[in-house]
Amino acid sequence: MTAQERRNAAERAERRAATLKRLEKSSGKLATAAISRMDDQLGWYRRMPPEHRSWIGLVAQAGIAAFTEWYRHPDAAQAISTDVFGTAPRELTRAITLRQTVELIRTTIEVMEEAIEEVAAPGDEADMRESVLVYAREIAFATAQVYAQAAEARGAWDARLEALVVNSLLSGDADEGVLSRAAALGWGQPSQVRVVMGSAPDGDSELVVEAIRRAARYAKLNVLTGVLGKRLVVVVGGEKEPVHAARALIGQFAPGPVVVGPTVPDLLSATRSAAAAAAGLRACAAWPDAPRPVLADDLLPERALAGDQAARRQLVEEIYTPLDEAGSALLETLSVYLEQASSLEGAARMLFVHPNTVRYRLRRVTDVTGYAPSDVRSAFTLRIALALGRLDAVGEPG
Numbered sequence: 194m195t196a197q198e199r200r201n202a203a204e205r206a207e208r209r210a211a212t213l214k215r216l217e218k219s220s221g222k223l224a225t226a227a228i229s230r231m232d233d234q235l236g237w238y239r240r241m242p243p244e245h246r247s248w249i250g251l252v253a254q255a256g257i258a259a260f261t262e263w264y265r266h267p268d269a270a271q272a273i274s275t276d277v278f279g280t281a282p283r284e285l286t287r288a289i290t291l292r293q294t295v296e297l298i299r300t301t302i303e304v305m306e307e308a309i310e311e312v313a314a315p316g317d318e319a320d321m322r323e324s325v326l327v328y329a330r331e332i333a334f335a336t337a338q339v340y341a342q343a344a345e346a347r348g349a350w351d352a353r354l355e356a357l358v359v360n361s362l363l364s365g366d367a368d369e370g371v372l373s374r375a376a377a378l379g380w381g382q383p384s385q386v387r388v389v390m391g392s393a394p395d396g397d398s399e400l401v402v403e404a405i406r407r408a409a410r411y412a413k414l415n416v417l418t419g420v421l422g423k424r425l426v427v428v429v430g431g432e433k434e435p436v437h438a439a440r441a442l443i444g445q446f447a448p449g450p451v452v453v454g455p456t457v458p459d460l461l462s463a464t465r466s467a468a469a470a471a472a473g474l475r476a477c478a479a480w481p482d483a484p485r486p487v488l489a490d491d492l493l494p495e496r497a498l499a500g501d502q503a504a505r506r507q508l509v510e511e512i513y514t515p516l517d518e519a520g521s522a523l524l525e526t527l528s529v530y531l532e533q534a535s536s537l538e539g540a541a542r543m544l545f546v547h548p549n550t551v552r553y554r555l556r557r558v559t560d561v562t563g564y565a566p567s568d569v570r571s572a573f574t575l576r577i578a579l580a581l582g583r584l585d586a587v588g589e590p591g
Contacts, residue, residue, distance in 0.1 A: 219312050371460065383430030387438070389439045390452050391451035436488065451485055453470065494577040527555070530555060
């Protein structure tokens, strides 16, 4: 280094030291000016409660103090996010948005830039202006990091909370606490709720859950979801027809059956929908040609054969009992028709009636139960319902 270069370096160091002293003396004034400008220009800041405004004041002061320290040692590694945002509680990231934080930082940087001529030592203005620009870039990165970490923490907490809600519904332990936890997750008050259940795909469960959420947003559905063991469970709220709603999400399930529980009026009642969907998923192997998705109520005979007591009761209450109450002729005609391989003429001969009489009674069976005896799948359901109803009528052996 030449003598002239040494003199120039000494002069720059002297000017920098002078600027640093003036900056230290002006830091309080700069912070006050930044807060005053926020109050003048940012309406949302004026509307904030005093506690939040005081937090922001601390952040502004810390930001200027961090710049002073950074200016003192520009080549040293600085933990700017800790220096600046560590003065305010973590709740600040919930109190103000990232956009609002950017506005606060921009306002503070503008105040610092305008004060350069006053704060910088003569001849050091350009160096300080460049330092402010570099610091502004660093504080922008630090801000993004703070909000990203807060978002990750909230996301992890929300995922655990959501899994807890879904597990409570699946285990039948839902109570008022489930409603408050679901509300915290953004669950509204849909008038129709059902549970969709199938196999979870391989891979990261968090990615599966996020894919379900994206599909639900696109379909305008309310969802709570979780991967529980090998099962992917989705609680769906919305006005769409159940199968149509399930089809909007079905692409996120692994290959295999997807079962839709019955529609219920609210979240607490979803325990019943979840139980039916789980029973249907267990019993679906007995119906290899079941549609995908399939309603749990369409799997009633398989569920009953698998030992699902709720399905047994539903078949008896919705099919056998109404037929029994409608008169013995319907039960007898249906039973004979099914035994005669669904032959009208064969049933008519066994009953000693005209085939038109059999045809009329079978239409009455359809009206009473909603199942048409001439349909193969419906006939199977009716046959199981008749068998269960007769077993119930006999009762336990004495």
